[in-house]
Amino acid sequence: MSVLAGCCVVAALATAGCNHVSAQASDPAREQVSLTGSELYGACAACHGASGEGNAAVRAPRIGGLPSWYIASELQRFQHNLRGKHPDDADGLRMRAMARQLFSDAEVAAVAEYVSQLVPVSTAASLTAGDMASGEALYAECASCHGARGEGDEQLRTPPLAGRDDWYIDKQIRKFRAGVRGTAAGDELGRQMQAVAATIDADSIQHVSAYLHTLSR
Template identity: 35%
Template sequence: MKMTFIQLAAALILAGKAYAANLPALTDTCLGCHQSTVSVATGAPLLAGQQAFYLQKQLQQFQSGQRGANATDVRGQQMAAMAAMLSAADIQALARYFSQQQADTPAVAADAALLDQGRRMYIGSCGACHGAKAQGNMAFNAPALSMLNADYIALQLQHFKTGLRGKDKTDKPGRQMALISRSLSEQDMQAVAAYIGAGMP
């Protein structure tokens, strides 16, 4: 039986409303680790304000094993297990939802010399892709960094440097980050992470 345009539109609207009813449960599960009041303790990044394309891609990478497959990446394995339970529609809805939220990122103070080093590192190595204010740049597949804390940024730079991220041949942005990270010293990574985590003063 063929559906008229009006019947099809009505069916889609009803399906969307039914799905929207499930969205709060999904977001509450995410916020158990990713909200600002617990993210430092859990080591999870804040999601509010991140670009939808990037959130969607990361969840897909956790599902496919591009992220979170290494036994030494405990947090990544936790995310892979969570992502495995999501449908494609779940991923799209969560990415859209969190991208539309307002980021709540309290700036954290850091040593002035470290911040100055981080500022120089950011301008020289990061800003061209991630934006002058770490707001991200979809044209370069570069996520926003401004809502991330220093510990999370430093850990991800380490993961890129050691090959826990950015190894897959199909992940061009990840491979670019791995290449950049290998050129950074431990001090460089700590400095740029501190600079971003301090709100880029």
């Protein structure tokens, strides 16, 4: 079985239990963490890797070392249908099913903290046609929200971008442009990003994505 097939099997099993999970998620008795962050992450490792190094072959981004607030926020966005609900977002749909396997906010916090403690793993650039100078100039428009060095901003709820997989940043901006992300009801942050993405042409997306990959976390 391929890695992608394995990830899909895990997601399918997760989807099968979504109604059961939703029923328990609001149960106060579940607020106590039943599993450690390490144990909870075991289900994530099939796609994201044991060290959070990611796997481009299955479109699973590198996540090791990302801030816990960001990981928790994205998991909650998947859980509450703000992300990963669009029928054309195959990767998001898979991740939404996985996020719903976390029974409580405490479990979300536990796995987010575990991921944040993983040592970031460097990956090779994949967008070889990206122009760094153009990307740096383009990113100046993004820095007011995402930070001068792509560090993100917890108060603004804008994600860190520095050192992220270039293919992943490229893919997400294109999803925003196409309306695959940022169109869910109640997703105000996504709507803002969709408006920004609409102003970026295809070549520029590749340039800025390649540039962000070169920044240190």
